[in-house]
Amino acid sequence: MSESFRQAAGRKVVSRATAQQLGTVSHLLVTADGRRVAAVVMGKGKKASLVDWSQLTGFGTDAVMVGDEAALRQPADAREHAAAEGKLELIGRRLLSESGNELGTVDDVTFDPASGALEALHGGAHQVAADAVLGAGSYAVVVAASAGAV
Amino acid sequence: MTLLMTASEINGLPVVTVHGGEDVAEVRDVLYDPAAGRLVGLTLNKRGFLAGRCREVLPAESIHAIGRDAVMVVDDSAMVEPDAAPQEMAHPPANRNVLGNDVLTESGVSLGTVRDLVVVVGGAGEVVGYRIDKADGRPGYIPLPAQLAVSGSALVVPEVTESFVTDDLVGLGAAVDSFRARLGLP
Numbered sequence: 001m002s003e004s005f006r007q008a009a010g011r012k013v014v015s016r017a018t019a020q021q022l023g024t025v026s027h028l029l030v031t032a033d034g035r036r037v038a039a040v041v042m043g044k045g046k047k048a049s050l051v052d053w054s055q056l057t058g059f060g061t062d063a064v065m066v067g068d069e070a071a072l073r074q075p076a077d078a079r080e081h082a083a084a085e086g087k088l089e090l091i092g093r094r095l096l097s098e099s100g101n102e103l104g105t106v107d108d109v110t111f112d113p114a115s116g117a118l119e120a121l122h123g124g125a126h127q128v129a130a131d132a133v134l135g136a137g138s139y140a141v142v143v144a145a146s147a148g149a150v
Numbered sequence: 151m152t153l154l155m156t157a158s159e160i161n162g163l164p165v166v167t168v169h170g171g172e173d174v175a176e177v178r179d180v181l182y183d184p185a186a187g188r189l190v191g192l193t194l195n196k197r198g199f200l201a202g203r204c205r206e207v208l209p210a211e212s213i214h215a216i217g218r219d220a221v222m223v224v225d226d227s228a229m230v231e232p233d234a235a236p237q238e239m240a241h242p243p244a245n246r247n248v249l250g251n252d253v254l255t256e257s258g259v260s261l262g263t264v265r266d267l268v269v270v271v272g273g274a275g276e277v278v279g280y281r282i283d284k285a286d287g288r289p290g291y292i293p294l295p296a297q298l299a300v301s302g303s304a305l306v307v308p309e310v311t312e313s314f315v316t317d318d319l320v321g322l323g324a325a326v327d328s329f330r331a332r333l334g335l336p
Contacts, residue, residue: 032170098168100217100271137171139164142222145215 002119003059005091005109013042016057017068023049025064028111029083030090030118034136037116040064041083042072048084050075059113087138095123096140103128106141153218154319156281157182157267165194165208165229166220173197175204175229177221181239182267182277184248184300189213189275191239192221194229209235216271252304253282253292255312260285261292264305268322278326282315290315291322293329308333 011025023042029050031038039050055071056064066072075084082088095103104124111118111130118130121141132144157180164173175194183190192213194204212228213221223229232239253261262282268291269275277294284290292307293314299306314329316322 034171093171096166096171096220096222097217098222099215100163100166100220100222102219135167135169135171137167139166139173140171140220142166142168142171 001113002110003061003113005111008059008064012063013040013051014063014065015068016065020069022066022069022072027086027089027091028109029080029088030109030136032079032135032137034133034141035118035130037111037118039080039083043084044086045084048075049073050080050083053116059116082138088136090121090136090141093136094140095121095126095128096142097145098134098142099145103143153271154268154278154323155216155218155271156319157269160192160216160221160269160271160275163216164197164220165192166222167225168214168222169225173220174223174226175206175208176201178203180267180269181207182248183238184298184305187277187294187298189269189277191235204229205232206230207232207235207239209239210275211236213275216269216275218271247302248280248300248305251300251302253280253311254304254306256306256309259312261307261312261315262290265289268319279322284315288317290317291319291325292316293322293326295330295333 008025013022026041028037029039029041037053039052042049049072051071058065075081090106090109093106103126106123108122110120121128128143135142161177163177165175166173178193178195181190189210191209195201196204206229208229214224215222248264251264262284264280265283266281267277268279270278279293282290314325316325
């Protein structure tokens with residue numbers, strides 16, 4: 001069963017210890033190499049908090065489960081602060097080949113909810129396997145030249 | 151397929167890291183060695199609304215690819231201080247600028263003046279032709295041999311160049327190969 005970033009947005013984040021809802025998924029932050037989900041971002045700007053993927057006890061179809069409230073943390077480095085501002089959100093990001101040609105924008109991203117590994121990026125006419133992703137940042141998601149047309 | 155772009159189209163492109171997806175600079179100007187017929191590197195501007203000149207430069211060897219929409223570099227370390235760049239980039243020779251130069255054939259016929267460079271993109275950017283303003287004022291494109299004589303005010307091209315002048319970039323793409331074949335170049 002694979003999940004998509006669009007489906008995940010807005011999902012409840014619930015503490016397993018207290019059964020309380022701690023927030024909702026704003027978006028998912030991927031690692032700088034663009035291969036895996038690094039963290040779940042809740043809220044935006046100054047109110048944003050993150051839960052590392054390793055802290056999740058389950059990424060379910062109805063709720064994202066964490067151990068307890070202690071799993072939530074503030075953005076720590078420049079990349080996470082940028083993520084809190086929504087600058088690294090993959091959906092809507094430019095899709096750029098490593099040869100410097102734009103392929104379109106990212107419409108959705110599928111991933112494995114068990115491991116957090118990305119499966120594929122979908123953008124317009126293109127579907128790019130996650131292992132063709134070379135990097136993901138605030139300007140673009142860069143994919144191998146062999147992944148798309150040109 | 152070979153994609154050709156003019157240097158003025160490369161100016162202003164963002165410089166993007168492959169392993170980061172970040173736009174780290176944008177192209178200010180294309181540095182070109184007319185005698186060798188190749189790009190030496192790019193000078194850079196900072197990104198953003200208050201963008202000023204960026205001190206670091208991007209040597210051609212450090213360019214991952216030049217494309218329609220971006221100049222790609224592997225990471226930040228591709229951009230270096232001018233002192234760390236190859237000599238020809240840190241201290242460009244005075245006769246570097248070919249724009250406005252008269253293009254003369256070996257027999258002394260002027261084909262026009264140089265308006266822009268034509269670069270093969272996809273790789274590090276080989277310069278394969280010039281966009282010229284012809285004597286009648288219309289634009290034209292000429293293919294270049296790998297090397298040619300330049301003085302700073304004029305450059306001398308082989309006689310046969312005259313029959314390879316094309317009206318557009320698409321025509322030039324085809325002309326470059328047959329032109330070089332005629333000259334016995336690879």
